[in-house]
Amino acid sequence: MIRVENISKRHEGRMVLKDVSMDIAEGANIGLIGPGGGGKSLILKIICGLVTPDSGNVFIDDIDVHSLGPTELADLRFRIGMLFQNYALFDFMNCADNIAFPLRQEGTHSEEEIAEAVHQALHDISLPDIGHLYPNELSGGMKKRVSFARAVIRRPPIVFYDDPTAGLDPVTSSKIFILLRKIQTELGVTSVTISHDIGGIKEICDRFVLLDQGKIIFEGDRDEIEASEIPIVKKFWHGFSDDELNV
Amino acid sequence: MSDQPLQSDENGETSAFRRLLSSLGEPVLEVAQTIKGIFQVFGLTWYYMLKGRPRWKATVEQLHEVGNRSVLFITVTLGFLGMILIYQAGYQAERITGDLQMLGGLFLQLLLREFAPTITAMMIATRVATGMAAQIGSMVVTEQVDALRMCAAQPVDYLVVPRFIATTIMMVVLSIFAVLVAYSAGAMTAYFSFGLNVRTFVDMSFIGWFDVLLGLSKALAYGMAIPIVACHAGLNVFGGSEGVGRATTNAVVNASLAVVFLDFVISGLGYVILGLVT
Numbered sequence: 001m002i003r004v005e006n007i008s009k010r011h012e013g014r015m016v017l018k019d020v021s022m023d024i025a026e027g028a029n030i031g032l033i034g035p036g037g038g039g040k041s042l043i044l045k046i047i048c049g050l051v052t053p054d055s056g057n058v059f060i061d062d063i064d065v066h067s068l069g070p071t072e073l074a075d076l077r078f079r080i081g082m083l084f085q086n087y088a089l090f091d092f093m094n095c096a097d098n099i100a101f102p103l104r105q106e107g108t109h110s111e112e113e114i115a116e117a118v119h120q121a122l123h124d125i126s127l128p129d130i131g132h133l134y135p136n137e138l139s140g141g142m143k144k145r146v147s148f149a150r151a152v153i154r155r156p157p158i159v160f161y162d163d164p165t166a167g168l169d170p171v172t173s174s175k176i177f178i179l180l181r182k183i184q185t186e187l188g189v190t191s192v193t194i195s196h197d198i199g200g201i202k203e204i205c206d207r208f209v210l211l212d213q214g215k216i217i218f219e220g221d222r223d224e225i226e227a228s229e230i231p232i233v234k235k236f237w238h239g240f241s242d243d244e245l246n247v
Numbered sequence: 248m249s250d251q252p253l254q255s256d257e258n259g260e261t262s263a264f265r266r267l268l269s270s271l272g273e274p275v276l277e278v279a280q281t282i283k284g285i286f287q288v289f290g291l292t293w294y295y296m297l298k299g300r301p302r303w304k305a306t307v308e309q310l311h312e313v314g315n316r317s318v319l320f321i322t323v324t325l326g327f328l329g330m331i332l333i334y335q336a337g338y339q340a341e342r343i344t345g346d347l348q349m350l351g352g353l354f355l356q357l358l359l360r361e362f363a364p365t366i367t368a369m370m371i372a373t374r375v376a377t378g379m380a381a382q383i384g385s386m387v388v389t390e391q392v393d394a395l396r397m398c399a400a401q402p403v404d405y406l407v408v409p410r411f412i413a414t415t416i417m418m419v420v421l422s423i424f425a426v427l428v429a430y431s432a433g434a435m436t437a438y439f440s441f442g443l444n445v446r447t448f449v450d451m452s453f454i455g456w457f458d459v460l461l462g463l464s465k466a467l468a469y470g471m472a473i474p475i476v477a478c479h480a481g482l483n484v485f486g487g488s489e490g491v492g493r494a495t496t497n498a499v500v501n502a503s504l505a506v507v508f509l510d511f512v513i514s515g516l517g518y519v520i521l522g523l524v525t
Contacts, residue, residue: 050393074399081397088394090386102398107300150398 001026002158002190007046007056009039016042017053018214026157029184030192031205033236038211040194041085044160047192048080049073060158078106081151081159085166085194087143089135089150096122096131099149106154121149125179141172145179152183159183161193165200173197180204198237210236281479281501288403288479289471292411295404302409309413313375314420321421322428324370328362329429333436337443347441351448354433355426359454359462363425364418365510368469371418372502376477379410380498383481384491392482407478411471418470419463426462461517468513472505 002024009017017039024030032040045051047058049065058065060076068076089098099121100114109117122128125145135143144164151159161180165173177200184191184204195201201208208225210218210233218225218233225237333354340347383406386392392402437443480498484490 045393048397050396070401074396074401077397077399082394084390084394086390088390090391090394091389101400105399150394 001059001061002047003057003059004043004047005057005059007043007053007058009042009046009051009053011042016214017046019056020211020214020216021056022209022216022219024190024192026190027188028190028207029205031201031208032192032194032211033196033198033201033208034211034217035236036196039214040211041162043211044082044162044192044194048077048082048160078154079156079158081154081156081189083144083148083151083159083161083164085162087135087140087147089143089147091135094132094134095127095138095146098135098146099131099153102150102154117153121153124182125149126175141168141175144168144172144176148176148179152187152189155187157187157189159189159191161191161195163194163196165195165197173200176200177203198239284483285475285479285501288407288482289475291401291403292407292475295401296408296412299401299404299408302405305405305409306412309409310417312378313371313410313413314417317371317374317417317421318424320374321367321370321425325363325366325425325429326432328366329358329432330436332357332362332429333433334440337437337441341441347437347443348447349450349453350437350443351430351434352450352453355430355450356453356458358426358429359458361462361510361514363429364422364462364465364469365506367422367425367466368418368473368506369503371414371421371469372473372477372499372506375414376473376480376498376502377495379474379477380481380494381491383478384484384494387482387484388487388491402482403478406482407474410474410478414474415467415470418473419466422462422466457517457521461513464517465510465513468509469506472509473502476502476505 004020004022004024007017007020008015020039020043032043034040042051046053047060047065049058049068052066060079063076065073065076089095090101093101096118099118103109103114103117118131119128122131125148127142127145130138130142130146135146138146148161148164151161164176164180168176177197180191180193181204183189191204193201193205202222207221208218209216210225212232218228218230220228225233228234228237333350336354337347337350340350383392386395386406392406395402395405434445434448437448438445477498480494480501484494486493
């Protein structure tokens, strides 16, 4: 259970998050949507303890994330996987070492076990032969899949996906969403997915939160968001705009 | 800086005094923040060095990066410096006294106490500190540092400790190497320019334990300061590639300032201690 309580955050003089609260139940798959710059990525980073809020609290299983010291925070992060928007693959390691890194950090696995887990992970993302390649030798879609493999190699109970299909073609996006659905079905993870791909996010999430200008505008399940009469929700969910473009 | 706007006076205008205070206060706070941050990174580095898992592979890679790849640079700069200093000193000495017998001995003392560690540190600050800041800064911008944290690795432990150990060791090694290069270049210059015999030039009679200890202390201090300042600049990058550029500039400026400041402090302390023991 993740509880976000009254989070506010100012960044470079601008209020990015304004008194945001939400609950994420165990096993829930939340779709976090909304216009760019609305604070979606920031809220994920605050939940993980990567960014400290100006006010408010985040609890993961009743543990106050921002009261933890570096060691306790590291222990907590063993239970969280994160797929970053810009892949965030370590460019000085090959793909196999990137995927193996979280397991090596745990320090409880033998090299044979790690090699086996990496082999299986590469097979799961349908890239069995790229272990020796470095991130700069991969396409965007391949990087996303390797990053995904690294995020879930420890089989964490909580996974955050920050725009997993950003900049990818529709076929690769579809493959990524199939992977996400597979991991949710197999592991029963609690997940939060940020995406602008409404078609894809509909398939993998059961609840949706729309964040705009640092505030939660809408929170509800698929039927509720389909039926919502809030203009920005309608615009965003159905993908239309009545604003005039000054071209 | 406070997010509150400056208060206006009765006429609705911000007083010149307040504006002056603000313009003075902002850079002062920035410097104080930077110094505090540098000491935090320094403390954490020692903590993870003593408590963390040793990273031999990364440390050996950094030893190669800082040490081996700086050898040519140090050879060229210190070699030319040795030649120039001896030529200038010899020219002046010949004009004034005509006696060059003490040239080698005094030059060696100067090298050990000052030039070898300090000039080497300046060169390392230029070549290595910029590289460290740019590399770590790029990792921050591309979220690799966040990814390290999410994999339960501490950035200071993983990125700073190997660089700190490698630079501290290599600063001492390169300073000794710099003495040899500059002194050899000086000896050749003295021979070819003034006909001074190498046996006469190589004179250890001026060298005592104080000179060696002072030089080594400086090399050690610079070796610790440079990676900490550089890594702090890298870890505090914000604002994309522009931020990385800013961080590299900050790294080389702050590392050079740290070297000059440490030089002043260690030299001062050294002479105070020398005065007490003699």
